[in-house]
Amino acid sequence: MCTTASARPRRCPDVAGIDVDRFRAAFPALTADIERLVTCESPSADRAAVARSAEVVAAMGTAHLGAAPEEIVLDGRTHLRWRLGDGPRRVLLLAHHDTVWPLGSLDTHPFAVRDGVLRGPGCFDMKSGLAMAFHALAALSYVDGVTLLVTGDEELGAPSSRELIESEAAGCAAALVLEASADGGALKTERKGISRYDVLLHGRAAHAGLEPERGVNASMEAAHQIHAVAALADPAAGTTVTPTLLSAGTTTNTVPAAGRFAVDVRVRDVAEQARVDAAIRELRPVLEGAGVEVEGGPNRPPMPAASSAALFRRAGQLADRLGIGPLTSAAVGGASDGNFAAGVGTPTLDGLGAVGGGAHADDEHVLVDELPGRTALVAALIEDFLPVRKDAQ
Structure with missing residues (x-):
């Protein structure tokens, strides 16, 4: 030191x-x-x-x-x-x-x-x-x-x-x-400053053609959460919140049981970094039966x-x-x-x-x-x- x-x-x-x-x-x-x-x-x-x-x-x-x-x-x-x-x-x-x-x-x-x-x-x-x-x-x-x-x-x-x-x-x-x-x-x-997150979506698989209503679609939950995350940006303050890498599902005829997307956050001051961090950690599922989990956090001040x-x-x-x-x-x-x-x-x-x-x-x-x-x-x-x-x- x-x-x-x-x-x-x-x-x-x-x-x-x-x-x-x-x-x-x-x-x-x-x-x-x-x-x-x-x-x-x-x-x-x-x-x-x-x-x-x-x-x-x-x-x-x-x-x-x-x-x-x-x-x-x-x-x-x-x-x-x-x-x-x-x-x-x-x-x-x-x-x-x-x-x-x-x-x-x-x-x-x-x-x-x-x-x-x-x-x-x-x-x-x-x-x-x-x-x-x-x-x-x-x-x-x-x-x-x-x-x-x-x-x-x-x-x-x-x-x-x-x-x-x-x-x-x-x-x-x-x-x-x-x-x-x-x-x-x-x-x-x-x-x-930079914060990086992975938002994990948990759903339930079902046959997409026979009984999609029995599933909980992680892709749809991801869409809801992506909109919520993107809304945290504040251009006037120089804060960008950008959903980036996205994945969900396993096959084309199955309701996705899981998904995830990455989030890149850039801020000019620590107060904004803390605000966005708190908001992302407060994400809650929109679809009944879905789950949302957040990993990551501030990377550089x-x-x-x-x-x-x-x-x-x-x-x-x-x-x-x-x-x-x-x-x-x-x-x-x-x-x-x-x-x-x-x-x-x-x-x-x-x-x-x-x-x-x-x-x-x-x-x-x-x-x-x-x-x-x-x-x-x-x-x-x-x-x-x-x-x-x-x-x-």
Whole structure:
């Protein structure tokens, strides 16, 4: 756990020798590291693949940082933690090395860099950001008090790593998240919270042609419940409640005895998350003889704009001095591990990774010309929260 530290930057308002040209000179090494990460496939649900990826990440980080990480295996999922220096924990860098892409994706989406665009499964979300973290840290002469946490289950909602993230974030002056940028390179200054549910419908089977009246139709009960759930959305508050995956029944000539549907909830504040949660848990069957059961609940708390406001202002100042400003910001519906850091009260800035697009899609890509400047910005932000060494004064 981090010890309590001031949220105010401790350095004078320059960039202490950091410049974009330095990272431009290191560009071939950065792209080589990105290629190494991308070509080690790591789908979140495949624990063995994630473990193999962790070996590659650990070796790369050890080479850059001069220290091996702690390997933390939770529920069979491999996470890596570098705690640099012996001083109080001040800055947490968050990254993940798992992706949504299944094994074999490289056969159809090979790694390539052409015409200023880098492609490959997971390059944008978020293996480029992970490589950037290593290069930013390696460029700093003093990193005492920095923790780099690389999780292996972010794309699943961090089922095993949530408590680890919250523990590492608590009390830090800043959490910097190397997730990919929003459109046009915007930093992510607000993220919605997520809740996920499975609504199970219980009915009674009967022959659909001979005696359907003897059954209790789980499909019809699902229709009633889907309407009730969808009505919980509040567009004015930014709350979306979306029934998604649906299934019911076993054969075409049988009244369905069981069914289920999934629900995706996105909210801007915890009050809305609590309201929707309470309402979903109060669902009651409409058809006589039917049953309704609810599984799941809140998955990630919201990352409100207030948690990133001061950090975004400081990032803008640093970007201007580096010659890569002005920065833009965006509120997004997707969540990240940064939601957990913000949820424990740690100032959090997200979307500091690669600029590009197509996350989780066939056109996933990174704009290579943006990599040096973004990496320099990450290095400057890290340094900004570290105390000046006594021997450097």
